[in-house]
Amino acid sequence: MDDSSERPIPPPDVDYPLDGEKILHINGSIRDSVVEVLFVQDNEEKSVATLILDSLMECPIDTRKQLAENLIIIGGTAMLPGFLHRLMAEIRYLVEKPKYKEILASKTFRVHMPPTKPNCVAWLGGAIFGALQDILGSRSVSKEYYNQTGRIPDWCCLNNPPLEMMFDVGKTPPPLMKRAFSTEK
Numbered sequence: 001m002d003d004s005s006e007r008p009i010p011p012p013d014v015d016y017p018l019d020g021e022k023i024l025h026i027n028g029s030i031r032d033s034v035v036e037v038l039f040v041q042d043n044e045e046k047s048v049a050t051l052i053l054d055s056l057m058e059c060p061i062d063t064r065k066q067l068a069e070n071l072i073i074i075g076g077t078a079m080l081p082g083f084l085h086r087l088m089a090e091i092r093y094l095v096e097k098p099k100y101k102e103i104l105a106s107k108t109f110r111v112h113m114p115p116t117k118p119n120c121v122a123w124l125g126g127a128i129f130g131a132l133q134d135i136l137g138s139r140s141v142s143k144e145y146y147n148q149t150g151r152i153p154d155w156c157c158l159n160n161p162p163l164e165m166m167f168d169v170g171k172t173p174p175p176l177m178k179r180a181f182s183t184e185k
Helices: 028-036 048-058 061-068 083-094 121-131 133-138 143-149
Strands: 014-018 022-026
Touching (some): 022 028
Antiparallel strands (some): 014 022
């Protein structure tokens, strides 16, 4: 953010016991500064906030507002105290910059809390997806298919597959997914 704004009070110092005898003292300002790397733009002008805004700019224009109002931040970093508040402050600051101001019409950004701890959401989604065997076969790609075609299908167009996914009558297409398991008898 703008360096002219006042810096908040750093978190308190923390003592961690090691081996029952030694104590590791961690200064609060050090605890605060290690997270700054997520918000300071690097040589390519990238930070967590710019990655979110750049991703929104890559989306179709008619979906940007709705996507900006339905952000879900997951992973262990999302559990850091004050991370979401700081991220939203960075986004609000950056969206006023010329790079984003004209392209992103939306000034409203909302973060929704996931149904479980943010560091478990990706695992939970994978577990649910893996349990849905009917969907798993139609949304998976075998190694043979990928090696033969060199691409992964666009899952949003499976009802109307692209021409290169069509095959000649008499030729067998590569299987999308070879099931390693089956519920059929």
